[in-house]
Amino acid sequence: MVSYDAFLPRVLIDAYGCPEIVATQAIRDAVIEFCSRSNFIQRDHDPITVVTGISDYDLEPPAGQLVVKILKCWFKMTELSPIAPDFVNSPAFYNSSIPDNAPSISTPLSFTQKDERTFSIYPSSKDTVANGLTLRISLKPTRSSTTCEDSIFEDYAETIAHGALARLLVSPGKAYMNVAAAGMHGAAFNTGINDARQRASRGHVRSGMQVRMRKI
Numbered sequence: 001m002v003s004y005d006a007f008l009p010r011v012l013i014d015a016y017g018c019p020e021i022v023a024t025q026a027i028r029d030a031v032i033e034f035c036s037r038s039n040f041i042q043r044d045h046d047p048i049t050v051v052t053g054i055s056d057y058d059l060e061p062p063a064g065q066l067v068v069k070i071l072k073c074w075f076k077m078t079e080l081s082p083i084a085p086d087f088v089n090s091p092a093f094y095n096s097s098i099p100d101n102a103p104s105i106s107t108p109l110s111f112t113q114k115d116e117r118t119f120s121i122y123p124s125s126k127d128t129v130a131n132g133l134t135l136r137i138s139l140k141p142t143r144s145s146t147t148c149e150d151s152i153f154e155d156y157a158e159t160i161a162h163g164a165l166a167r168l169l170v171s172p173g174k175a176y177m178n179v180a181a182a183g184m185h186g187a188a189f190n191t192g193i194n195d196a197r198q199r200a201s202r203g204h205v206r207s208g209m210q211v212r213m214r215k216i
Contacts, residue, residue, distance in 0.1 A: 030163030159192025
């Protein structure tokens, strides 16, 4: 892991006079946005044991990080289909105690991520399966973090600096305020995010992007 302080020289050179604590906050915010929008940091979640009749499960990312998105989810060897919350049409998905409307218990077919810390599978499993869920997740640092992944610094240090400067240079009344330059840094930041998103989607290999229609 790399301290946010490692980015400071690239930021303070164009925001002369900015307090380091303010610049570090802008760097952290830029890293969080970068990770949220690009899914650049991807990891395997620890296997999760499935319990009979239980739909809701906790996400447990590494310390100092949160789950941006569940990219893939498998129950044993079967990939579950992602469902956006807007397309969940059964209240039993959220409330298992509805009178006369017991939740479905069968083989899980789909999942939805409720927030950065929890997700649900549906139907809930009819069996208890040790380490039955396998997840591929993307991560972002928390607001209280002091470090980020080495690969962000090694591959996208300039991009993060652009993101931090896009924030700092629009600070009203500051000696380093420069709205025109902030716009240029913001554009460069977006370009870097787009590059990282494409790299992440290809798994850092040379492969074509294919679209496969899912049955509804």
